[in-house]
Amino acid sequence: MSNHHQDKTTFLERLIFNNRPAVILICLLVSVFLFYQAMQVRPSTSFEKMIPLHHPFIEKMLEHRNDLANLGGNTIRIAVEAKDGDIFSKDYMETLRQVHDEVFYIPGVDRSGLKSLWSPSVRWTEVTEEGFSGGEVIPQTYDGTEASLNELRNNVLKSGQIGRLVANNFKSSIVDVPLLEVYPDPEDQGKLLSLDYRQFSHELEEKIRDKYQAQNPNVQIHIVGFAKKVGDLIDGLLMVVGFFGACFLITLVLLYLFTWCIRSTISVLVTTLVAVIWQLGLVHLIGYGLDPYSMLVPFLVFAIGISHGVQKINGIALQSGEADNALTAARRTFRQLFLPGMIAILADAVGFITLLIIDIGVIRELAVAASIGVAVIVFTNLILLPVAISYIGISKKAVERSKRDAHRDHPFWRGMSNFAHPTVAPISVVIALVLGISGFLYQKEHLQIGDLDQGAPELRPDSRYNLDNDFIIRNYSTSSDVLVVMVKTGPEGCSTYEAMEPIDRLMWKMNNTAGVQSAISLVTVSKQMIKGMNEGSLKWEALARNKDVLNNSIARAEGMFNTDCSLAPVLVFLNDHKAETLKRAVKAVEEFAAENNREDLQFILAAGNAGIEAATNEVIATSELTILILVYLCVAGMCLITFRSLAATICIVIPLILTSILGNALMAFLGIGVKVATLPVIALGVGIGVDYGIYIYSRLETFLRAGLPLQEAYYETLKSTGRAVLFTGLCLAIGVATWMFSAIKFQADMGLMLTFMFLLNMWGALWLLPALARFLIKPEKLAGKVGGSLLAH
Structure with a gap:
């Protein structure tokens, strides 16, 4: 090695590169075993995994499951x-x-x-x-x-x-x-x-x-x-295999155009596919399958793996111009990029793990699956890839191209470096501030929790399921969206006038609530029977106060009360399960319960599919802000530990926050509610975006320590790491954009959201990070310093 500081190897580097055959053999054996396990993965889900089991509504529903028929x-x-x-x-x-x-x-x-x-x-x-x-x-x-x-x-x-x-x-x-x-x-x-x-x-x-x-x-x-x-969702999402194939081919072409080396292109793709195989195999080993929401995790693993793989190949190509051989270039790149890559991966994993606080099985499984996928990238893309390149090397054409690029002026990157200029930086910060405030105000007013459309919003409006649902809504008085209120009394108490009269008033209140089609209970049957016992006279269609009459009147109300008449459900049929409809119905029941609950009579929410939707919406509403705060605290904490600088942490995190705000504003604009399907994407987008900022800042800091002024240091950063970040963002955005053509609306929406987040996270790191650095970073304090961040050499 030519430079003394580059000869300072770490124990981990010596352990890996002094035992390269063993590393490759171990990875090969693990890959064969986990490939077999991955082949056993099957689409699977369950009703209970899709609902918040510890929400009071669901606990009450499960407690009275046998009574609810x-x-x-x-x-x-x-x-x-x-x-x-x-x-x-x-x-x-x-x-x-x-x-x-x-x-x-x-x-x-x-x-x-x-x-x-x-x-x-x-x-x-x-x-x-x-x-x-x-x-x-x-x-x-x-x-x-x-x-x-x-x-x-x-x-x-x-x-x-x-x-x-x-x-x-x-x-x-x-x-x-x-x-x-x-x-x-x-x-x-x-x-x-x-x-x-x-x-x-x-x-x-x-x-x-x-x-x-x-x-x-x-x-x-x-x-x-x-x-x-x-079932329809799983069938449609199996198309993700086709989109994964399209993404793979697009990435192959773009990666070759980036590297001009087929060997390094294949190496990045193969090691990233190995990461996907390991993730799927490990998911099967711990007993998980693939549900409609975790099917996007293998793609996220592929995306994050490509992001780190491109950085490694870019670094090796730059080092190959000065190194004596491929092994030396690979070792230098490993030494330079392993720690920032490791920190970025840890930030990703910690961000995903925060999803575990949401009490919904499918989201928790997604969090575990994503964390496992990110963890295996440490072995495949941070370790296996440099070892593989140390054997096969980079093509001479690619090395020569890197040499020319390193020593010539780049008008494009020179222009981009103006984002760190003293005149341009304040304008960028003001633009970001205006976008952030506007996006926050818009999403605060328009973003809603839950479904915003009739039927299944995860499927397209013209899908067979939604057409079938529309047929039933148009032709039946009782929709498929049912909110069940459980009325609990003492044994044999549901047939008393003291219990049935409040039930009657609840039904009247619900029938006069916007979004409610109708409500029925044992009172409905009782009134009809009493009218019948009185020659069908309409004036007798009312509850009697005589206990024997009431007991006789509910004799034919099968399914409207349990065996000992201590629980009587009130079925409230809703027009739809939109977030606002559910909120109004639940609020009406809660207000009535607060006024009428007593020791021997309780109105309890909630069962039925609408009750489950309402509970899920409440969990999402209370978790959304908590999730984002935790994700950002974890990411900020990792950056703070790594760079030992509050200013550096702010430079990395602020662009991510702007992306989250604008992402939520986009969801509100497109009419996409925050729900089980979309909440994880918000957190996952932050996890993927932090990689860009960490790689750019770690390289920028290196040049600042070398004594370069900020704008020149950023120009050098763009020539090396910046080009890899720009390529990765564009490559992944183009690949995931293919999802927008899916027959499944949920997948198309996720494709649009991820495309937006990939591009905006990339652009935020390239545009806003240097502008913030102009105000927060003092180059003169870094110049000549070797200590400081964990990434300093």
């Missing part, structure tokens, strides 16, 4: 539509029966709660001169004749199921399918299986939709529900 939220609704005519035809009713029976035998279905017109529990009731009369909607004598179809029509009209199981226009009817999260293996009753959402979704398509639409051309099937949405 099929109101827990994990249900499927299958609407069987008659294209021509109505449901009162022999062919239609036979198809509906076959659909009902077919669904009954699909694994994972809670058969005891399966409900359609063919269910014996679906009954009709009427008042006659002799009293009440009733029976099954489809009687045992049904034979498909005109007479029996007329009888069926009359029974449906008397059943109270119009708008619920039967469409308002009589052109379709519903099969209500509650699901079991865990169910006995059909082949081995002693073994329990978890519901496979993707497989279940496929069975619905193959055994229900495709089969019966082909069998009866006059029938069209519509399917909605959590399990179907997740």
Whole structure:
């Protein structure tokens, strides 16, 4: 080595480069083992992983799960539509029966709660001169004749199921399918299986939709529900493999244009792919699978690996012009870049780990998976890559190009260095301040928590799922968005007037709340029965104060109270599950509960899918700011420990904060709410962006210590590290931009957000960091100093 200071090797460097064959062999063996493990990874998720299990709403729902029958939220609704005519035809009713029976035998279905017109529990009731009369909607004598179809029509009209199981226009009817999260293996009753959402979704398509639409051309099937949405999401997100391939090819081309060396290009890509394989293998080893949200983690690992790999190759190419051989260049680059790379990776990992505070299983698994992925980059891109290059070297053409670049003037970089100029820097800071304040005010006013659209916002508006959901909303009075209020009393207390009268008032309040379609409870049945017992007179459609009358009136209110009448759910059907709708409904119930709760009567939130959404939104709302504060505290702490300078820390962190503010403003502008799918991206964007700032500042500090004035030091930084940062930001942004063409809106939104964050983080490091340095860094205090930061040589 030519320079004395470059001969000061560390123990870690000697350990690695003196044992290069062992390093490569160990990495090869680990790669083979983890590749086998990675091949076992399967898409998987569960209902409970998607919800905040320790939120009070969810705790109460799980506490009373057995009392709530099929109101827990994990249900499927299958609407069987008659294209021509109505449901009162022999062919239609036979198809509906076959659909009902077919669904009954699909694994994972809670058969005891399966409900359609063919269910014996679906009954009709009427008042006659002799009293009440009733029976099954489809009687045992049904034979498909005109007479029996007329009888069926009359029974449906008397059943109270119009708008619920039967469409308002009589052109379709519903099969209500509650699901079991865990169910006995059909082949081995002693073994329990978890519901496979993707497989279940496929069975619905193959055994229900495709089969019966082909069998009866006059029938069209519509399917909605959590399990179907997740199944469609997993299917669509498997396209991420195709986008990953596109990103790989784009990166290959751009990386070659950057290095002009096929050997170093292949080395960066292979070691980064090794990191992805290790991440997937380790995720499988700890028992995780791939859910719709953690599927973006392998791409993030690839992105971060490419970022560090480009820095290494760029450094080795620059060192190769002065080094005697590839080994020397690789060792010098390792010595120069290992610590800043390590600090950047630790900052990434710590930022991702902060997501663990969110009490939602899929986000916690994403945090662990991302942290594992970042950790393996230390071994693959910081250690394996320099060792591999020490053997294969950089092409002569690339070395010669680096030499020419190092000794010639670059007008582009010279122009960029003006960001550190005393005149330009204040303008940049003012622009950043205006953008930051404007973005903050805009996102504060417009950014919302939760879903902002009907149906499944993760899917495109014209997706089959959202079209099916729109069909059900248009044709039924009871939507698929149900908020369940649990009314708790003492044993045998739910049928007393003292309990039912407040329930009646709650239903009146909810029916007059914006966004609520209707509300039903045992009171609904009780009023109808009391009216029936009094010759159908409307003036008797009210609650009686006589206990015996009330007890008789709820006798047919099956599913509206538990076995000992100590819990009675109130079902509130909402127009949609938009954030504002949920907030209004929850607020109305909480206000009513605060006024009417007493020791023997409590109104408890919440079950149903809308209750779960409301709980999730509350967790996200309380966690969002906490997450960002923790991420920035962790990143700032790592920078402070590394550079031992508050000024350096501010220079690195402020551009990241600006990116976060503008990222939130962009989400508000595009109508994307902060929810389970989007919150992690905000934290992940910060983690990826800090790499740029750390690499640029560490190099800038080196030139400042050499005695260069700030603008000249920044020019030299741009010629070396800056070009790698610019390339990395553009390369990754172009690669992830392909996601915007995905059929899955969630993936397209993530592609847009990540593209924005990659570009803005890169631009913030190149533009704002030197401007802040002009005000905060004193070059004269650094000049000639060897101590100071951990990165100083």
